[in-house]
Amino acid sequence: MKGFEKYQKTYFMPSEATYDWVKKDSITEPPVWCSVDLRDGNQALIEPMSLEEKVEFFKMLVKIGFKEIEVGFPAASETEYNFLRTLIDRKLIPDDVTVQVLTQAREHIIRKTFEAVDGAPNAVVHVYNSTSVAQREQVFRKSKEEIKKIAVDGAKLLKELAAEVKGNIRFEYSPESFHGTEVEYAVEVCNAVLDVWQPQADAKAIINIPSTVENAMPHVFATQIEYVSKHLKYRDNVVLSLHPHNDRGCGVATAELGVLAGADRIEGTLFGNGERTGNMDIVTMAMNMYSHGVDPKLDFSNMQEIADTYERLTNMQVSMRQPYAGELVFTAFSGSHQDAISKGMAYREEKNCEYWTVPYLPIDPKDVGRTYDSDVIRINSQSGRGGVSYVLKNSFGLILPDKMKEEVGYLMKNVSDHRHAELSPEDMRDVFKETYVDVDKKFDVSECHFKQKDGIGAEVTIVADGKETVVDSHGNGRLNAVNHAIKKYFNLDYALDVYEEHSLSKRSDAQAISYVGIKPAGQEKLYWGAGTDDDIIKSSIDALVNAVNRYMENKQF
Numbered sequence: 001m002k003g004f005e006k007y008q009k010t011y012f013m014p015s016e017a018t019y020d021w022v023k024k025d026s027i028t029e030p031p032v033w034c035s036v037d038l039r040d041g042n043q044a045l046i047e048p049m050s051l052e053e054k055v056e057f058f059k060m061l062v063k064i065g066f067k068e069i070e071v072g073f074p075a076a077s078e079t080e081y082n083f084l085r086t087l088i089d090r091k092l093i094p095d096d097v098t099v100q101v102l103t104q105a106r107e108h109i110i111r112k113t114f115e116a117v118d119g120a121p122n123a124v125v126h127v128y129n130s131t132s133v134a135q136r137e138q139v140f141r142k143s144k145e146e147i148k149k150i151a152v153d154g155a156k157l158l159k160e161l162a163a164e165v166k167g168n169i170r171f172e173y174s175p176e177s178f179h180g181t182e183v184e185y186a187v188e189v190c191n192a193v194l195d196v197w198q199p200q201a202d203a204k205a206i207i208n209i210p211s212t213v214e215n216a217m218p219h220v221f222a223t224q225i226e227y228v229s230k231h232l233k234y235r236d237n238v239v240l241s242l243h244p245h246n247d248r249g250c251g252v253a254t255a256e257l258g259v260l261a262g263a264d265r266i267e268g269t270l271f272g273n274g275e276r277t278g279n280m281d282i283v284t285m286a287m288n289m290y291s292h293g294v295d296p297k298l299d300f301s302n303m304q305e306i307a308d309t310y311e312r313l314t315n316m317q318v319s320m321r322q323p324y325a326g327e328l329v330f331t332a333f334s335g336s337h338q339d340a341i342s343k344g345m346a347y348r349e350e351k352n353c354e355y356w357t358v359p360y361l362p363i364d365p366k367d368v369g370r371t372y373d374s375d376v377i378r379i380n381s382q383s384g385r386g387g388v389s390y391v392l393k394n395s396f397g398l399i400l401p402d403k404m405k406e407e408v409g410y411l412m413k414n415v416s417d418h419r420h421a422e423l424s425p426e427d428m429r430d431v432f433k434e435t436y437v438d439v440d441k442k443f444d445v446s447e448c449h450f451k452q453k454d455g456i457g458a459e460v461t462i463v464a465d466g467k468e469t470v471v472d473s474h475g476n477g478r479l480n481a482v483n484h485a486i487k488k489y490f491n492l493d494y495a496l497d498v499y500e501e502h503s504l505s506k507r508s509d510a511q512a513i514s515y516v517g518i519k520p521a522g523q524e525k526l527y528w529g530a531g532t533d534d535d536i537i538k539s540s541i542d543a544l545v546n547a548v549n550r551y552m553e554n555k556q557f
């Protein structure tokens with residue numbers, strides 16, 4: 001692709017790069033989560049949320065379990081300012097929740113922010129300024145020392161104003177555009193800020209490292225974070241926070257590796273909403289932990305309601321492929337996946353498994369409010385017998401004979417292929433019925449009378465070509481006797497190879513369904529029919545008659 005020469009790497013590796021994080025294979029406890037939906041997410045919307053919408057979103061975040069929530073940029077607009085005032089004045093902030101507000105390191109913006117936050121029981125005032133080479137040169141046109149001074153002056157003003165307002169105020173500093181900053185310099189600025197704040201064990205400061213525009217592979221970020229973690233002053237009294245964006249599509253990986261590298265806290269948003277390609281997606285990271293058996297301390301069991309509320313309030317969309325939340329993320333259309341899933345589900349039930357091991361499903365869909373019936377296996381032309389029989393069984397209680405499954409599988413995928421459409425469970429039931437139950441008939445059996453006589457004697461009335469003929473026959477059972485009558489009347493040579501039946505529900509007055517497969521002499525394939533009736537004998541005779549009619553019409557798949 002033309003034009004690549006215009007680009008080069010824009011990140012900096014630390015001078016002493018260490019890689020201790022590589023040795024860790026998992027995250028064993030959740031970080032402190034901070035939702036920035038109402039600030040970073042909100043500032044990236046075409047139409048930022050209204051005050052009441054923000055209130056509703058805030059309540060949803062609290063319900064999910066967030067204990068730290070960046071609620072806005074109070075100096076940005078009246079709505080932002082009033083929203084914070086509303087939370088405080090209406091006492092909407094639970095005791096165990098800290099609200100966080102963002103401010104530039106500019107005096108009048110900081111003052112306005114403190115005016116807004118006055119009276120919040122627990123709040124974090126988060127101040128930022130850009131430290132990257134690009135911003136120093138192009139935006140601020142200032143030296144490293146001058147940029148550091150912006151941060152330090154801002155930090156001093158925060159400390160001064162915090163003493164003047166009601167409520168417990170903590171401080172956070174972000175070297176914004178860290179991704180394009182020399183790592184040693186970013187640490188120097190953070191340490192200068194910490195020197196002002198003098199964090200204590202009971203008054204920890206937050207240093208928040210953002211990949212403001214993700215510009216490197218996640219392992220680069222992890223290595224940078226390990227350096228930061230090892231070189232920050234007052235480390236025991238500092239909460240090291242990360243704020244990854246997703247420009248290269250690695251926001252979650254960046255956050256996960258960053259935690260391995262020493263981060264204690266993660267800022268992100270639901271479903272990754274945020275500037276450009278978004279912030280890192282907290283839902284995915286939390287559910288990734290959950291899928292490893294670690295309680296993320298956030299509750300996404302009601303995923304659909306969360307996604308619906310998010311879509312309504314932000315006018316954004318949760319993609320069909322969004323991890324853990326998208327419509328299709330637990331769905332298998334393809335045959336081999338379906339087969340493995342349905343066998344995995346059966347194995348799980350049979351062995352009463354303690355751990356979730358079902359192939360192709362990273363978590364149990366039920367854990368996030370999905371169902372096995374309509375979500376997991378859906379049928380189109382890529383599907384196979386495992387999936388088709390799973391849906392017929394789960395949706396309608398049809399338990400196909402093993403030997404019939406392949407044919408029914410091909411039947412359904414062909415119909416889907418020709419219609420060029422997915423088949424719903426109801427479509428499949430209709431196709432099954434049209435094909436095997438409501439068969440076009442050359443002949444029918446209108447009456448049967450049985451007698452117990454060395455087995456079963458039968459008088460079978462066969463209706464064919466508009467005339468009724470009573471045929472006497474004999475067999476070791478009723479179906480067998482009717483079968484002999486049909487074979488005798490039409491002079492057919494086949495074997496009744498499969499006969500299975502079951503009731504369609506557990507109630508005693510339930511309908512029965514029977515399946516019959518006949519194998520013509522000299523052929524390998526079976527011709528199938530099915531019948532349903534309140535009476536089990538009638539359903540089996542119907543299934544046989546349908547199978548023989550289909551044989552006479554040479555109907556196979």
Ligand SMILES: CC(=O)SCCNC(=O)CCNC(=O)[C@H](O)C(C)(C)COP(=O)(O)OP(=O)(O)OC[C@H]1O[C@@H](n2cnc3c(N)ncnc32)[C@H](O)[C@@H]1OP(=O)(O)O
Pocket residue numbers: 040043073075076077103104105106109128129130139140150176212275
């Ligand atoms: C990566 C991030 O998401 S950062 C957060 C970004 N979010 C937002 O900006 C949303 C809310 N912001 C706003 O509503 C507005 O920007 C306001 C009200 C805060 C400020 O608006 P304005 O006063 O018009 O200033 P504006 O934002 O355009 O910034 C311009 C000036 O501030 C300076 N500045 C920008 N950011 C900072 C900062 N963090 N610290 C100190 N100075 C800053 C710029 O250098 C520029 O100064 P100059 O005019 O002397 O060159």
Ligand SMILES: CC(C)C(=O)C(=O)O
Pocket residue numbers: 040102128174176177208210211212213243245
């Ligand atoms: C304000 C900072 C933390 C930010 O949003 C970013 O750098 O992305």
Ligand SMILES: [Mg+2]
Pocket residue numbers: 040210212243245275279
């Ligand atoms: Mg951001």
